[in-house]
Amino acid sequence: MKRKKLRRAEDLFFTWVMRACLMTAAVVLGLILFVIFWRGIGALSWEMVSQPPSGGFYLSQGGGGVFHAIVGSLYLAAGATLLASLIAVPVVLYIHVYSPNGRLANNLRLALDIMWGIPSIVYGAFGFALMIYLGMRASLLAGIITLALVVLPILARTFDEVVSMAPRHLHETTFSLGSTRLEFLGVLLRQTVPGLLTAVLLAFGRGIGDAASVLFTAGFTNNMPEGLLRPVASLPLAVFFQLGTPFPEVQARAYASALILTVIILTISILAQLSISRLGRHVIR
Amino acid sequence: MQPLSIRKLNVWYGKQQALKDITVDIPYHQITAIIGPSGCGKSTLLKSFNRLLDLNEQVRINGQILFDGENIYAPGVDVTDIRTRIGLLAQKPFPLPMSIYDNVAYGPRIHGLANGNLSQIVTAQLQAVGLWDEVKERLKDPATGLSGGQQQRLCLARTLAVQPEVLLCDESTASLDPISARGIEELLRGFKDKYTLVLVTHDIDQARRLADYVIFMWLGELVEHGPARRFFEQPQQELTQAYLAREIG
Amino acid sequence: MEATPDTTIRPLPAKKIAASRLSRWRWFKDAGARTMLGATAVIICLLIVVITAALTARSWPILSAYPLAELLTGQVWQPMRGLFGFAPFIAGSVAVTLVAMAFAVVPAVFSGMYLAEYTSSRTRSALKPLIDLLVGIPSVVYGLWGVLFIVPLVRDHIGPLSDRTLGQFFPFFARTNPSGYGLLAAGFVLAVMVFPLIVAVTEEVLRSIPREMRETLLALGATRWETTRCIMRRAALSGTLAAIVLGFSRAFGETLAVMMLIGNTPRIPSSLFDAAYSLPALIANNYGEIMSVPLYESALMGAALLLLIVVLGFNVMARLVIMRLTKRS
Numbered sequence: 001m002k003r004k005k006l007r008r009a010e011d012l013f014f015t016w017v018m019r020a021c022l023m024t025a026a027v028v029l030g031l032i033l034f035v036i037f038w039r040g041i042g043a044l045s046w047e048m049v050s051q052p053p054s055g056g057f058y059l060s061q062g063g064g065g066v067f068h069a070i071v072g073s074l075y076l077a078a079g080a081t082l083l084a085s086l087i088a089v090p091v092v093l094y095i096h097v098y099s100p101n102g103r104l105a106n107n108l109r110l111a112l113d114i115m116w117g118i119p120s121i122v123y124g125a126f127g128f129a130l131m132i133y134l135g136m137r138a139s140l141l142a143g144i145i146t147l148a149l150v151v152l153p154i155l156a157r158t159f160d161e162v163v164s165m166a167p168r169h170l171h172e173t174t175f176s177l178g179s180t181r182l183e184f185l186g187v188l189l190r191q192t193v194p195g196l197l198t199a200v201l202l203a204f205g206r207g208i209g210d211a212a213s214v215l216f217t218a219g220f221t222n223n224m225p226e227g228l229l230r231p232v233a234s235l236p237l238a239v240f241f242q243l244g245t246p247f248p249e250v251q252a253r254a255y256a257s258a259l260i261l262t263v264i265i266l267t268i269s270i271l272a273q274l275s276i277s278r279l280g281r282h283v284i285r
Numbered sequence: 286m287q288p289l290s291i292r293k294l295n296v297w298y299g300k301q302q303a304l305k306d307i308t309v310d311i312p313y314h315q316i317t318a319i320i321g322p323s324g325c326g327k328s329t330l331l332k333s334f335n336r337l338l339d340l341n342e343q344v345r346i347n348g349q350i351l352f353d354g355e356n357i358y359a360p361g362v363d364v365t366d367i368r369t370r371i372g373l374l375a376q377k378p379f380p381l382p383m384s385i386y387d388n389v390a391y392g393p394r395i396h397g398l399a400n401g402n403l404s405q406i407v408t409a410q411l412q413a414v415g416l417w418d419e420v421k422e423r424l425k426d427p428a429t430g431l432s433g434g435q436q437q438r439l440c441l442a443r444t445l446a447v448q449p450e451v452l453l454c455d456e457s458t459a460s461l462d463p464i465s466a467r468g469i470e471e472l473l474r475g476f477k478d479k480y481t482l483v484l485v486t487h488d489i490d491q492a493r494r495l496a497d498y499v500i501f502m503w504l505g506e507l508v509e510h511g512p513a514r515r516f517f518e519q520p521q522q523e524l525t526q527a528y529l530a531r532e533i534g
Numbered sequence: 535m536e537a538t539p540d541t542t543i544r545p546l547p548a549k550k551i552a553a554s555r556l557s558r559w560r561w562f563k564d565a566g567a568r569t570m571l572g573a574t575a576v577i578i579c580l581l582i583v584v585i586t587a588a589l590t591a592r593s594w595p596i597l598s599a600y601p602l603a604e605l606l607t608g609q610v611w612q613p614m615r616g617l618f619g620f621a622p623f624i625a626g627s628v629a630v631t632l633v634a635m636a637f638a639v640v641p642a643v644f645s646g647m648y649l650a651e652y653t654s655s656r657t658r659s660a661l662k663p664l665i666d667l668l669v670g671i672p673s674v675v676y677g678l679w680g681v682l683f684i685v686p687l688v689r690d691h692i693g694p695l696s697d698r699t700l701g702q703f704f705p706f707f708a709r710t711n712p713s714g715y716g717l718l719a720a721g722f723v724l725a726v727m728v729f730p731l732i733v734a735v736t737e738e739v740l741r742s743i744p745r746e747m748r749e750t751l752l753a754l755g756a757t758r759w760e761t762t763r764c765i766m767r768r769a770a771l772s773g774t775l776a777a778i779v780l781g782f783s784r785a786f787g788e789t790l791a792v793m794m795l796i797g798n799t800p801r802i803p804s805s806l807f808d809a810a811y812s813l814p815a816l817i818a819n820n821y822g823e824i825m826s827v828p829l830y831e832s833a834l835m836g837a838a839l840l841l842l843i844v845v846l847g848f849n850v851m852a853r854l855v856i857m858r859l860t861k862r863s
Binding site: 007008010011018019021022024026028029031032036039087098104106108109115119120121122123124126128129130180181182183185205208210215216236240243255258261266268269273 | 560561564567568571572574575576578579581582585589591592640641642644645647648649652661664666667668670671672675676677678679681682683726729757758759760762783786787788789794814817818821834835838841842845848849850853854
């Protein structure tokens with residue numbers, strides 16, 4: 001009897017330990033958001049989000065905002081996501097159409113999983129090495145290419161999971177109508193578009209937040225983006241550089257920029273969540 | 286005396302009703318066979334006895350199952366206690382990923398039944414299922430190295446080692462070769478005087494060979510139940526007659 | 535390429551169809567797409583090799599100028615004088631990662647266990663966004679949070695407290711640095727960053743354990759915790775270790791947040807409060823001066839190569855373990 005009570009108490013104890021662990025994580029998340037909002041909201045103004053910097057921005061007497069970095073980040077992330085999807089989507093569909101469990105498919109998944117684990121600073125260094133070979137300067141294009149490498153595994157693996165949830169009878173139906181595999185690939189794409197949206201949003205969010213890969217490759221500037229071959233500003237680096245100045249006014253702008261970045265990320269994250277739950281309703285189980 | 290009484294038991298998987306208003310008593314120290322075509326709810330009924338159904342979150346249950354006069358679905362009931370007293374032998378043998386010895390010893394260990402003579406318990410249970418002579422030289426080997434029939438006997442020994450009062454068998458011979466299956470059947474027949482046995486089977490002949498009491502299910506409903514002799518020789522319902530004549534199912 | 539048999543429903547072999555009814559053009563498109571996409575898949579697989587090769591090529595000058603042992607164990611980093619000792623950075627990276635793991639591993643594994651074994655799908659779908667949000671927050675925001683919240687906390691409260699108590703007996707807990715920037719602050723923030731990864735992988739691994747094992751244990755009258763513990767110990771241990779290894783390598787390569795919090799002082803740390811310098815921070819901080827000093831760029835590429843090799847080693851190991859575990863189901 002005593003032993004039974006002891007076992008029950010142990011069971012209860014560990015259940016609460018686990019709950020406490022998750023609750024701590026929730027509290028920390030809350031704290032992060034709270035601190036970022038509370039410190040950022042003070043310096044936030046319409047000027048911050050709508051104008052590029054004007055003279056002496058990093059010396060505390062300048063005006064303007066980080067509009068150039070917002071636009072720059074959007075360009076970088078959009079370009080990288082687009083480039084990565086152009087490569088990832090056909091390839092993922094291909095392995096599902098031709099041989100979902102074949103050796104190539106498994107090797108590809110392993111390679112993508114490993115690429116997911118490579119730190120973005122290493123991609124940054126690789127991008128930099130590539131730029132030297134090609135004789136390129138830091139530019140939007142170089143940033144997009146490097147960032148595409150960072151988001152490619154995220155996009156491909158997420159999309160891969162989505163496609164593997166596609167109903168089996170789709171194969172049978174389409175092939176029994178005499179389609180070639182390429183034509184089936186088109187059908188499969190139409191079926192998985194909502195899931196693709198989730199994967200794209202996740203990749204886009206990661207792309208906006210990543211700084212280490214664009215540090216050498218996209219450079220930084222105080223101007224609005226001017227072209228594919230010109231350097232471009234990005235929001236994470238704007239936060240970083242503003243924080244690095246010794247002036248409290250500029251540092252306050254860093255807090256505001258971080259708030260803008262966080263709001264963008266939260267929006268994308270919520271959109272991704274919504275697209276996942278919408279997807280859930282359409283998946284045939 | 287009935288160790289298990291089912292009273293107006295209804296079970297739903299999501300919106301689909303799997304068991305409809307089942308009321309039946311399981312006789313003490315006899316072999317009860319639950320028969321019926323696949324999908325008729327016989328496994329669901331069996332797993333409701335030791336509350337393994339609860340694991341599936343889609344499941345909704347109402348009604349009562351009285352075990353020793355106590356409703357096992359009442360709030361505050363200790364589920365682990367119920368599962369200790371009502372053992373289950375699963376459809377496929379599933380040796381835990383540990384040694385042969387540890388498989389049998391796991392239950393007594395967690396329940397504190399050993400009191401220092403754990404190896405005696407293990408030996409006794411392995412002897413009871415006729416496995417001792419085959420494995421005594423390699424008790425420390427992984428259990429997955431045994432043949433299918435041996436594994437199922439090991440699982441039986443593992444279940445018996447926690448000293449249950451009721452033993453549930455969920456088509457426990459279906460995945461075995463005919464000779465191993467007969468071996469298990471013989472064992473179960475011999476356990477009658479120690480345990481109340483309930484087995485699910487889709488094999489009418491097996492029910493004929495083993496059962497003292499039969500429950501016939503059809504599409505989630507209990508069609509007929511009664512002592513085996515009467516059930517097989519004078520089935521009351523047309524559905525039962527048709528099923529026994531293998532016209533349906 | 536398709537050596538393993540699979541059960542995909544296949545159309546008639548392309549050639550046979552081509553010979554019968556299918557128009558040449560459709561067949562041609564199909565075959566062309568197949569070749570091109572197959573080639574792309576192979577190229578993606580080879581990308582890791584390409585990256586390693588490029589970084590090796592760029593770091594070759596420094597690798598051939600100095601013996602490897604000297605680079606790895608050298609304690610002095612003064613590129614102007616031609617001294618390229620990586621030891622302080624390697625030590626800093628290892629130290630900050632270990633601090634992060636000390637904070638993250640136990641709560642993350644417990645959380646993963648809870649999500650896999652204890653929750654209904656409804657609770658889980660309520661908890662999942664929490665984990666996803668933690669993953670999504672950019673590293674610079676984590677860094678800023680560390681600067682605004684953790685650093686003052688360490689500086690004003692944890693540091694003095696630790697110095698008064700544990701620090702009296704163990705030099706490891708002595709407050710050697712009053713600024714608050716250092717291993718503890720960076721390690722803690724890093725722990726929050728790798729937490730969701732370890733949770734997710736642990737959960738995935740536990741989910742791949744056959745349901746029968748859970749049922750068997752519960753049917754023997756084991757409690758939930760006893761069931762979880764047995765599954766953990768007997769079936770999911772290697773996968774959980776793989777999850778921890780993945781977390782370690784993620785923390786090891788994290789750049790911005792660590793760089794903002796670790797204090798960027800190139801020396802081998804001896805206390806939890808010491809400022810240190812990590813390998814990624816070394817690369818990121820010095821990119822501007824690359825061109826002016828001989829061998830500097832090559833040295834930084836060497837640092838990136840070192841980082842890549844460590845992370846690749848850990849990742850390949852962990853992924854192979856996870857692949858083997860999850861394939862079985």
